[in-house]
Amino acid sequence: MELRLRERDHRHHFDCAIVGEQLVLSGEGREDLRFSIEAHDASTLLLRLDDGLMRARYVKRGRDLWVQVGSRAVLFHLLDEEEEEDLAAAEGSPVIRAPMPGKLLEILVEPGSTVRAGQPVVRVEAMKMEVELSATIDGRVVEIHAEVGELVSPENPLVTLEALDAEDSPSGDGVGPGSQS
Amino acid sequence: MSAAKGKTSASQASTSKRSSSAAGAAKGKASAAAKGIQRVLVANRGEIAVRVIRACRELGIGCVAVVSEADRFSLHAQLADEVVEIGGAAATESYLVGERVIAAATETGCDAVHPGYGFLAENADFARECAAAGLIFIGPQPEVIEEMGLKTRARARMEKAAVPVVPGAMLAEDASDAQLEETGQAVGFPLLVKASAGGGGKGMREVHAAHELVAAVGAARREAMSAFGNGEVYLERLLQRPRHIEVQVLGDSHGNVIHLGERECSIQRRHQKIVEESPAPNLSNELRARIHQTAVLAASSVNYEGAGTVEMLLDESGEFYFLEMNTRLQVEHPVTEWVTGVDLVAEQIRIAQGEPIRTKQTEIVVRGHAIETRLYAEDPAEGFLPQTGEVLLFEPPGGPGVRVDTGINAGAEVSLHYDPMIAKISTWAENRDAARRRMVEALRETVLLGVNCNLSYLKVICEHPAYAAGEIHTGFLEEHLPGWRPPSLELRSTEDSAPGETHEEKREQTRGGTDGGARSLREDALLAAAAAVFSGHVSVGMGIGGVGTNGIGADGVGGAEAPGPWQRIGPMRLHATGVSSTMASSKKEAR
Secondary structure, eight states, X not given: OEEEXXXXXXXXXXXXXXXXXXXXXXXXXEEEEEEEEEEEOSSEEEEEETTEEEEEEEEXXXXXXXXXXXXXXXXEEEOOHHHHHHHHHHHTSOEEEOSSSEXXXXXXXXXXXXXXXXXXXXXXXETTEEEEEEOSSSEEEEEEOOOTTOEEOTTSEEEEEEEOOGGGOSOTTOOOTTSOO | OOTTTTTTTTOXXXXXXXXXXXXXXXXXXXXHHHHOOOEEEEOOOHHHHHHHHHHHHHTTOEEEEEEXXXXXXXXXXXXXXXXXXXXXXXXXXXXXXXXXXXXXXXXXXXXXXXXXXXXXXXXXXXXXXXXXXXXXXXXXXXXXXXXXHSHHHHHHHHHHTTOOBOOEEEOOTTOOHHHHHHHHHHHOSSEEEEETTOBTTBTOEEEOSGGGHHHHHHHHHHHHHHHHSOOOXXXXXXXXXXXXXXXXXXXXXXXXXXXXXXXXXXXXXXXXXXXXXXXXXXXXXXXXXXXXXXXXXXXXXXXXXXXXXXXXXXXXXXXXXEEEEEOSOXXXXXXXXXXXXXXXXXXXXXXXXXXXXXXXXXXXXXXSEXXXXXXXXXXXXXXXXXXXXXXXXXXXXXXXXXXXXXXXOXXXXXXXXXXXXXXXXXXXXXXXXXXXXXXXXXXXXXXXXXXXXXXXXXXXXHHOHHHHTTOOOTTHHHHHSTTOOOOOOOOSOOTTSOTTOOHHHHHHXXXXXXXXXXXXXXXXXXXXXXXHHHTTSSOOSSOOTTOOOSSSSTTOOSTXXXXXXXXXXXXXXXXXXXXXXXXXXXXXXXX
């Protein structure tokens, strides 16, 4: 079967098959991942990978799955087709949003300006702390959706970016989101 | 407040008549002291409310919790004898509304209020209103709260008492930009702009050059105004690689002041403490003793009553300065409790009812070493932004020498209304390195799903060689882990990997860093788990629509069966290497 997952802003597409006693995960140009499920209960999975036994703790809610291995926890979301199309469309032009409700204090870029990944784009106040939000990609500012002083929330886009064309990319090293599908 | 002078506070039970109804009778406080505190209203939420409730119950004192409508089912509400709902989810509609807290205390027959930390803990007016309502405020005298709460006044007071303070300067509110820069030059760069009413890094700005000062003062004023309702800021010289060392003090109404050793709280991110310990490492006994004496001097100079903390900065040359005094229980108090064996909340209650401190200074012996880490609902991958959501699974660590203070129970919601701290994990052992190793293991055991948190960050800090060596200062995280974020999952193969390169080789070179090859293994496991669950091979209630059978292979063994504690699919060999698991359904049935 096909598995279409999202983890943060990243989209992943795998094929999942049973071969003998193992589950085999293949796709994305990655070497096949073979594993067997040794045991599980409602929140623990004991997996055998070629390297040995790994314990994963998990909680599934609908199409969301939280998994912790070691002290690392990750949220996976199982995408349906529509979500995946929306996400694919958005990847070329990422939108900066306020992570939580707050107030827009300052806009540090202008429409048309070029930004590098990691460059601060706006300053917002959330939870009584001032926070800078940064560009996620090397790109160009397409649109600014809010004004200074406005109350903003995660639903409202603040700034829309678009990826630079290959020739005017500041450096060619970015394996940014959306570099392949 | 008028001429009451607050001196009624828990003093020697001079008045015994109870002025129960008269709301203005400020002297009522002493009457409760005569027979001892019977019932405490806990004016807080979360882990600190739980901590206070536990202490009350152990002392045989009644305890009443107040909750906002968001906290009806919270842990502190479950543990208290009685619960009063005092308003909406926003703290400004509940935990910060003094009248409602006092009304709840009066209605439920309480004779004392414990404010915890935060909310009303350092609100002198609230302390006075408690006294006016005939309630003992478990904390120091209102005028001391007030004086120490305004950092500029505290600095002046300490200077008078010959306690060294960090060089700095006041700022007039209407100072022109030129005057600002002039004052800045006089203090010297780099410097800090600090909110007079501030705390926890809010309203604070680092300024490295004169031209940045005006903007920084503006930002700090705005932040201070919104956080504390007081926009006053001042300048303080920024010491180079200082250590934040604070001393726990106890004072009583009989004029005794003692210290309970120091805490090292230099591991801070944006001026917010995240790892603390006691005693402070790499400190000569002579210097340690001078720091303790200075703290006792500071507390004595204001006739301090209750538990308090004198915060100091120690610079590289061994000079130390008074930073501020916190007139309340401190978040990191468990490390002091670990090494001294003193129950600070119990002491607060005894002092508040007029008893002398039970322990002499000479009887305070620091034994072993304790470390605390603060587990926060924040996302290290997104600039440590506070996170919200339902805690779906939380398994705190345990074992000897491990303490967990938390207000989280099953289904608890981390909301943006309150502090995003999920738990304080503290460990004790006979020496620092043993306590540190115990902490690393405790963090390794901790499971938290449902909200992003700083768990892996805390572990990285505690495992860092410089931390292990005790080479710490307030710039530690900036110096050793600048811009740290958890490695992003590299689930797809990198495009530039050379053809023919083996899986193993790739693992070895995954983006260098502390976890190296193990990280990639973890990614595999994360992905494998997601595949197992999402493909329906592990049953977790409702499967994804349309996905076929549960279980692997044709023999039908797997998740579809009635859920046991463990569903065995094959025999497990935890230590075996290279032994493939054989499918054996018969073994499962035989179990």
